[in-house]
Amino acid sequence: MRKVLLAALLVVVVLPALAQDTRFYTPPVVSVPRVTAAPRLDGIIEPNEWAAAAPLSPFVLVGGRGLPTRPTSVYAMYDDHNLYIAAIMGDPNAASLKADTTDRDGPVWEDDDLELFFDTDDQRKSYIHLAVNPKGAQYDALMKDKTADYRWRAEAATMVDGWSVELELPFANDLAPAPGIAWGLSIARHVAADGEISSWDRKLKEFHELAGFGSMVFGTQPLSLQLTSLGSLWIGGNTGQVVVQNPASQPAAAKVSTRVMSRDNYGHFFGVTKVTVPAGGRTPQNVPYSVYQDGFATVTFSLSDVTGKTVWRSAPYPIITPEVSPNIAAVERALGVATRAWAMLPKGEAKTRLQADLDALTVQWRYLIAQYRNRARLGRTELDALAQFANKLRGEAEMLQAQIKAAKTTGTLPRFAAGGVTSLQHVFSDERAVEPGEAPTLDACRNETESLQVVVLPFR
DSSP, X not given: OOOOOOOOSHHHHHHHHHHHHHTOOOOOEEEEOBOSSOXXXXXXXXXXXXXXXXXXXXXXXXXXXXXXXXXXXXXXXXXXXXXXXXXXXXXXXXXGOOOOOOSTTSOGGGSSEEEEEEETTSSSSOOEEEEEOTTOOEEEEETTBTTOOOOOXXXXXXXXXXXXXXXXXXXXXXXXXXXXXXXXXXXXXXXXXXXXXXXXXXXXXXXXXXXXXXXXXXXXXXXXXXXXXXXXXXXXXXXXXXXEEOOSSSOEEEEEEEEEEOSSGGGXXXXXXXXXXXXXXXXXXXXXXXXXXXXXXXXXXXXXXXXXXXXXXXXXXXXXXXXXXXXXXXXXXXXXXXXXXXXXXXXXXXXXXXXXXXXXXXXXHHHHHHHHHTGGGOOHHHHHHXXXXXXXXXXXXXXXXXXXXXXXXXSSOOSEEEEEEOTTSOOBOOSSOOOTTOOXXXXXXXXXXXXXXXXXXXXX
């Protein structure tokens, strides 16, 4: 007879709270500086040509649950006639770049490509879609209507460690937007070799998601921020590294803010670091932030000027660590229910034996708590092991709870008990034999329906 466990319903309770807090999203922002000298469009990003451009924040994987394996760096600036955008797409295996499309409005998205989406009305109702591959093949459309054509230039170049592109985008009527005008903006990248897709703004499923577009604000000499390090993205204290750039002729004071959104309110963090940047200068700055909870969280970096206006903001970057605390809470609840039920049992052999099991689990629970308090000092392997131990202890606590409940009903220590489950609960162990003394594992219900099912629970 295989050993089985009732799966806890705690997951159903915890996940909505996780989703509610970590779905908080403030779109990224970049303030684009006005320049007097246009770059030479040849696809090669010369530092002196783009020194005055504003860097966009690093990309995040579509879905928001990871960072891309290949970095993408994007820069933007404008003059009286054109918007200029440069992008460097890092790829250690540049020889594998795919660029089969050569025709205008061909399926560029099937190649390695960079895609740009402009909402020039800033209303999140429509957008202009541009795309370019490593050979400079261009695609343009109004939303998904590729019969619409636009005036723009794209020059691409292949490097040893990736590819780059420079774009020249003429303004309508040859007239630059007034300072303070904002466009909705989204920039995304597709890697053909393995299908990796990433973006500057947060995308849940695909590139064509208007709701998540960031903002590009036209200015004269705005402050900008370059995010050079995200920190360790781990539980405890972290230190991000940024460089604040001030192209103006006067020194400027600014604030760099960090916001961590965790599973629950008490796991959130908000911090501010003040910085002063000399005229025409760049100031490196360490930016501390703290991650209080395990599991999934996000961190966002932003820059505001002396008036409090946000001039630069990143997308939310994921912080993913093994999740221990929900299992600790489940163990505590199960032990609390089991202890109260055990206290109501009549004296006898069953109560004595169950007390020994309850005491043993309590000792393990105290050990788990002690280890969890030092979670910030644990590496990934150690925290993974602690998460597995917490999950195992949770199963044993729930088994003991069910066993005490059965003993209360029968008056003796039973060998079996019955419990109701739905297909949302996983109750059967895997097909291999369970070794003596081994904790049971969980698999799917045999009957995958939503109707109530009765499962027999054999006890050791």
